[in-house]
Amino acid sequence: MTATSGRVPVGERLPTLEDVARVAGVSRATVSRVVNGIRNVDPQLHTVVWDAVERTGYVPNRLARSLVTRRTGTIALVVSDSESHDDDPFMGRFFADPYFGRVVGGLMSVLRAAGIQLALQIVGTEQQRARLVGDLRHGQADGVVVLSLPAHDPLPRMLTDAGVPAVMIGRPADPVPINYVDLANDTGASLAADHLVGRGCQLVGMISGPADVPASSDRIAGFRRSMARHGHAWVPQAIGNFTQVSGEVAMRELLAAHPTLDGVFVANDLMALGALLALRAAGREVPGDVAVVGFDDSSAAVAANPALTTIRHPLEDMAAEAARLLMTRIDDATMRVSSVIYEPTLVRRESA
Amino acid sequence: MTATSGRVPVGERLPTLEDVARVAGVSRATVSRVVNGIRNVDPQLHTVVWDAVERTGYVPNRLARSLVTRRTGTIALVVSDSESHDDDPFMGRFFADPYFGRVVGGLMSVLRAAGIQLALQIVGTEQQRARLVGDLRHGQADGVVVLSLPAHDPLPRMLTDAGVPAVMIGRPADPVPINYVDLANDTGASLAADHLVGRGCQLVGMISGPADVPASSDRIAGFRRSMARHGHAWVPQAIGNFTQVSGEVAMRELLAAHPTLDGVFVANDLMALGALLALRAAGREVPGDVAVVGFDDSSAAVAANPALTTIRHPLEDMAAEAARLLMTRIDDATMRVSSVIYEPTLVRRESA
DNA sequence: GCGGTGTCGGAGAGCGCTCTCCAACCTGTG
């Protein structure tokens, strides 16, 4: 046993278990046990080993450890995009949208405490998807959180077929036995309808997102259903793509086709911002002439003028729940497929 | 050589190089060579091997490969925070801020094309920092992009001392020989001063961020210098923390202390949004009574009412450049420390 | 025909760690 003093350098390379073992005068296995806090090791040896760890400046090599344990302490956040190219501006928009940041924030709030890191990956092509699944089966990451954008994304199915622990944020478009966390989008839209009708609007329109993405179609369905219940069998509708500009364009269309419009439900806040611009340009007062309800309660809603009445979407909580669900699934392979649906609420501000 | 047909399953586990080698009737080394496209391998064997790869459904195990090559194809994005706790709401705000998303978007635009993934890590405590550096020295990631928040962050120094390829977005607060990409913050602030004075403002104030973070102090210095050049030796100032609410509060303070204020430079758009709110509440017209210039040209600037005149901050480009710089450094350890400074421009909209 | 010069493929030694044996030892009991 060496004296308890001084640093023990090991040349160029980083100290390994072997080095620590030599310094401590024990075997590699024992050091491994101590470092990982496994089984009862003689308290004396325990001290000696930690001492040697200290003196050599040993840091376990995660990679080597992962290779044998098949656990990486990493969770992949996969953004599955249909076929965008590297220079497609779409991804830029996507990341700049608060949606992405809120998801990351929610995930990190849980993962950080568990010491798990998040690996971001974007897959667009079929080849990238296949490669991703291959890597995941090899244990590149312990599990994956999927943000699926395209309408008929094959990724969720590929993931479940491969047996990779996965959870989606937002339900899959096609029925796939995968865990997911979602918002009751239809209820949210319904809340918007109730509010607009409740404040006396006579002709209420809607600016929706693309009809083939689940979150969007659920909002459309929920809104229509609720409006019908209030006696409005038909609802004027224009379609955008969730960007501010598209909302502006859609609002102009709607206004041109239905000049007497006095209320509008916009499927997300960013488009609502655009709608506000178009309404102002058309000389309409909000909410005096036209009442506007958004969706998401993103930071943009408060910043808008007038501040947006909107549907609150607890995205951070949802993402955090997704992380928890995934961690549970990772630890228990027999967990049955489950989903958690969050209820939205209406946040009343100035625009309606 | 086996017949070219059918799948060759290998039981439960995933196929390894060994399996492919057996099926192809060659050695492990040869398969490795073919898969990695190394050296001249007999074209015939080449075909046979790819065939075997196809039939076994072989996918290389990244982990195992990384263990020996010491290359991971991963770059870490480290958000270095001073001492926030897991339940600190600050991180939530940080991620929801478009700043984060824009950086990620810019990085990904470059990394994605290179097939590199981004691993997100937040370090707050001293222990986490030490662990991160240890992991990085072991080649957990090939390099690291640092987003350093606290004023006197020890991380940049630790990174350079450890010899880890690193690049910062925003210059380090303390002088450290580390690569970085930054904006000429002083020039930007100077642009704002010129514009406000140019439009005839007589009493111009400033809402700045904390004085001890570089980006903020540079903006303060640049603004003051330029104002002084225009004959305004002294500038009323209030301090915020880059959030909308803090901007609102600061604006109220400024207005209370200097009721005749007719122009204000706000150090970021989010605070400018808050300032707009406070001005409206105080019954001041923008830009009629008070002209407002923001900073960042974030999406909030366009959404604001009136739309914000602001300083454009090409953050995506800067992040992309950071990624390129880092990749160069990773491939060439002898690269000398370098920095790239971007020039901001003034974007004129309605608020000034 | 022979040494010299290439080219190609295989053997095998790691990369740094975990974890299953198994030997050694230390109790307590009949």
Next chain:
DNA sequence: CACAGGTTGGAGAGCGCTCTCCGACACCGC
């Protein structure tokens, strides 16, 4: 005192891959 039963620590076999040697063989010129 012998032996079951329970610890502890070491040896060593991998995890799946890369890459350095080195042998085998083909081709060249003299």
